[in-house]
Amino acid sequence: MNASTVQAIAKQSRLAAQQLSSASESMRNLALSNMADSLESVKDRVMEINAQEVLKARQEGQSDAMTKRLTIDEKVFQYMVSRLKKVAQRPDPLNRVLEGHTNPAGLRVCKKSVPLGVIGIIYESRPNVTTDAAGVCIKSGNAVILRGGSEALQTNTLLTDAMIAGAVSAGLPQHAIQIIRMPGHEAVGELLKMDDYIDVLIPRGGKGLIKRIAEGTRIPVIKHYDGICHLYIAADADPMQAVELAVNSKCQSVQTCNALETLLVDKKCAKLMLPLLQTGFNSNNIELRGCEETQKLLHDISPATEEDWHTEYLASILSVKIVNSIEEAIDHINHYGSGHTDGIVTQSLNTAQQFEQQVDSASVMINASTRLSGGGDYGLGSVVGISTDKLHVRGPVGSDELTTYKWVAYGNGHLRG
Amino acid sequence: MNASTVQAIAKQSRLAAQQLSSASESMRNLALSNMADSLESVKDRVMEINAQEVLKARQEGQSDAMTKRLTIDEKVFQYMVSRLKKVAQRPDPLNRVLEGHTNPAGLRVCKKSVPLGVIGIIYESRPNVTTDAAGVCIKSGNAVILRGGSEALQTNTLLTDAMIAGAVSAGLPQHAIQIIRMPGHEAVGELLKMDDYIDVLIPRGGKGLIKRIAEGTRIPVIKHYDGICHLYIAADADPMQAVELAVNSKCQSVQTCNALETLLVDKKCAKLMLPLLQTGFNSNNIELRGCEETQKLLHDISPATEEDWHTEYLASILSVKIVNSIEEAIDHINHYGSGHTDGIVTQSLNTAQQFEQQVDSASVMINASTRLSGGGDYGLGSVVGISTDKLHVRGPVGSDELTTYKWVAYGNGHLRG
Incomplete structure (x- = not known):
């Protein structure tokens, strides 16, 4: 594959997007359902090819975490199929009338949701992104260009070919779903130049990948950076609830972007809370790193440095800071946080509302685990990332978020006076 | 003013934005009303200073068009004041619940509109942008940093100081509205580096200015590029309506971004339509440039080159092309257009719907003048540009469009299982 081939793919996607813009809801949903069926029909082959790629990755010395992400087992396969079926059942994100009125002269104006056009998804090893991303793109009437990691190329290609067959059998254009089949970085570089044909890029992976892409293209990029998530335990928090929420936010899955990284404890309840919290974290093998005040109240914990407040550990480490007030908590979050998910434990409605208003984050959790932020619990279904x-x-990027809108005005010879 | 001063301004705006995020609707509306009153109170001084700047611009040999844009006469002044009062009366763009549900576990989730944060507006000579932009930013709870053209610096500064006094008297923070008071390009360069403090930049001016800004910053930019607007006269168009719409779209104000630049005429009605259209345009002194087929039907018109189809004339020139079908019209628009405003004249609902769906533009006008696209006729009130x-x-960027949203989840100790 050379530059002209990437350009050929991008042009084909642009044409497919124009055709897709008229595809009815029932046609798109039938395509999703056929894509799911088509996946089922190649299941054995997918498992076989995937097992070969997993083996190859192991032989090449890839980490356990990486080979685990690469693996499609029975459960992952069923999950991929079921997500396509579920996205088919969701309400149509297109042709929603978002606003509308008739002006004094009788011109009828409405603002309606339409597809973005062509979406490029650049991702690392998880093959389920292949099917999830194609699903939300087709649901929202967008043409999609997939570009997965080299280590999963055969698996991703097989999954994509099956989905293409399903989509075409429902009457969608041949190039509604495409995948870049060549390994190596060159093709990605070419993709980044396709600003005439691609409307938005969504990179899924480490911060380095996202940064490289965002800085190397004129195409708008939906970015999924760090989740440096905070939980603030207010002075009036229910102690048991606070411990449960802090432990669940941190420990339920430490490697996820909405896991807790920094715990803020109000000075007025720190003496009571910190020992309870330490017990909870100790039994989950979490290393605590505390501010000076925290170190005075808890023994045997390491100091937190300035760098800790900036760090997304994605590991069994938690930084802990005592704050003097809700204002200090909010300032800390807005300064060190990444605007992903931040929570508070409080019994006061006023305190909750101040936190809700002033914390500048995509998700604000009141007396709820930070782990509950995301497409699933928000009722969005499949998502392709958390912006x-x-x-x-x-926050979560589902099929609704892959739309834009257009204004449509119906007149009867209306002129501007 | 040096780099550290621009940074100081940006930091102050960030702090002001945090305070503004809790400003109630009534406080923001009172601020807008006080801003209007405060402007009235400095009217004589504004007129005086503005007259000096207009004189200076004339003496420096600036064009009539430029000095006209710079001038605040009685009508412009009243317009500026009335726009602030009107924006105060509009529905609140903030705290709208855009979506919401209670998940099966009882977690209450809602998605509500919130301010973007800090908005930088970089604009050229029209001083009414100063008041319009401040108005929509304050309405939407954003802190605003204004940066007008050097030729209007004294006028803009006076207007801004009056608005600041009004805003502060309503209880808004001192730095909710700021203006960069130093002439020259250096300050703009510094502003572009403030991605830690500024959430979005909106440049208003020529394509060169917008491009320079978009390519010189990591701050997201809302861009207002060309309006290469088309009108397609379908085979079944009502001839008189078609002529009226074409003439109004082109001639009502040739220098505006939603004025017609290319007319597409269906082959099946070209023989009938073109002479009627030529008569209409001739009486408005519009120069026609035609494709080969058009030149066969109309005499004494110059040929349109490939470059003409790409050109936003903003002048009394119109390119004319005969197309074989609606598909060819749509392809031409999607290829050569700028996605601003494109219209059709037709009596067929099917044809209108095909055009509405497949033309990839911000505004699609059905039997209505392209000049009707925009905030006013769409019911948005003041806008700071057309994206x-x-x-x-x-399309139009009003106060609703200067918001983002956050997800807020209210639980009662809800954990992830």
Whole structure:
């Protein structure tokens, strides 16, 4: 594959997007359902090819975490299929009338949701992104260009070919779903130049990948940066609830972007709370790193440095800071946080509302685990990422978020006077 | 003013934005009303200073068009004041519940509109942008940093100081509205580096200015590029309506971004339509440039080159092309257009719907003048531009469009299982 081939793919996607813009809801949902069936029909082959790629990755000395992400087992396969079926059942994100009125002269104006056009998804090893991303893109009437990691290329290609067959059998254009089949970085570089044909890029992976892409292209990028998530235990928090929420936010799955990284404890309840919290974290093997005040109250914990407040550990480490007030908690979060998910434990409605208003984050959790932020618990279904941007989409990126809108005005010879 | 001063301004705006995030609707509306009153109180001084700046611009040999844009006469002044009062009366763009549900476990989730944060507006000579932009930013709870053209610096500073006094008297923070008071390009360069403090930049001016800004910053930019607007006269168009719409779209104000630049005429009605259209345009002194087929039907018109189809004339020139079908019209628009405003004249609902779905533009006008696209006729009130982007905001940028949202989840100790 050379530059002209990447350009050929991008042009085909642009044409497919124009055709897709008229595809009815029932046609798109039939396509999703056929894509699920088509996946089922190649299941044995997918498992076989995937097992070969997993073996190869192991032989090449890849980490356990990486080979685990790469693996499609029975459960992952069923999950991929079921997500396509579920996205088919969701309400149509297109042709929603978002606003509308008739002006004094009788011109009827409405603002309606339409597809973005062509979406490029660049991702690392998880093959389920292949099917999830194609699903939300087709649901929202977008053409999609997939670009997965080299280590999963055969698996991803097989999954994509099956989905293409399903989509085409429902009447969607041949190039509604495409995958870049060549390994190596060159093709990604070419993709980044396709600003005439691609409307938005969504990179899924480490911060380095996202940064490289965002800085190397004129195409708008929906970015999924760090989740440096905080929980603030207010002075009036229910102690048991606070411990449960802190432990669940940190420990339920330490490697996820909505896991807790920094715990803020109000000075007025620190003496009571910190020993209870330490017990909870100790029994989950979490290393605590505390501010000076925290170290005075808890023994045997390491000091937190300035760098700790900036760190997304994605590991069994938690930084702990005592704050003098809710204002200090909010300032800390807005300064060190990444605007992903931040929570408070409080019994006071006023305190909750102040936190809700002033914390500048995509998700604000009141007496709820930070782990509950995301497409699933928000009722969005499949998502292709969690945006840490503030423009266009903030938080989970589902099929609704892959739309834009157009204004349509119906007149009867209306002129401007 | 040096770099550290621009940074100081940006930091102050960030702090002001945090305070503004809790400003109630009534406080923001009172601020807008006080801003209008405060402007009235400095009217004589504004007129005086503005007259000096207009004189200076004339003496420096600036064009009539430029000095006209710079001038605040009685009508412009009243317009500026009335726009602030009107924006105060509009529905609150903040705290709208955009979505919401209670999940099966009883977690209450809602997605509500919130301010973007800090908005930088970089604009050229029209001083009414100063008041319009401040108005929509304050309405939407954003802190605003204004940066107008050097030629209007004294006028803009006076207007801004009056607005600041009004805003502060309503209880808004001192730095909710700021203006960069130093002339020259250096300050703009510094502003572009403030990605830690500024959430979005909106440049208003020529394509060169917008491009320079978009390519010189990591801050997201809402772009207002060309308006290469089309009108397609379908085979079944009502001839008189078609002529009226074409003439109004082109001639009502040739220098505006939603004025017609290319007319597409269906082959099946070209013989009938073109002479009627030529008569209409001739009496408005519009120069026609035609494709080969058009030149066969109309005499004494110059040929249109490839470059003409790409050109936003903003002048009394119109390119004319005969197309074989609606598909060819749509392809031409999607290829050469700028996604701003494109219209059709037709009596067929099917034809109108095909055009509405497949033309990839911010505004699609059915039997209505392209000149009717915009905040006013769409019921948005004051706008700070017309976005030709597809992400975040498309078309008119009013106070609703200067918001983002956050997800807020209210639990009662809800954990992830």
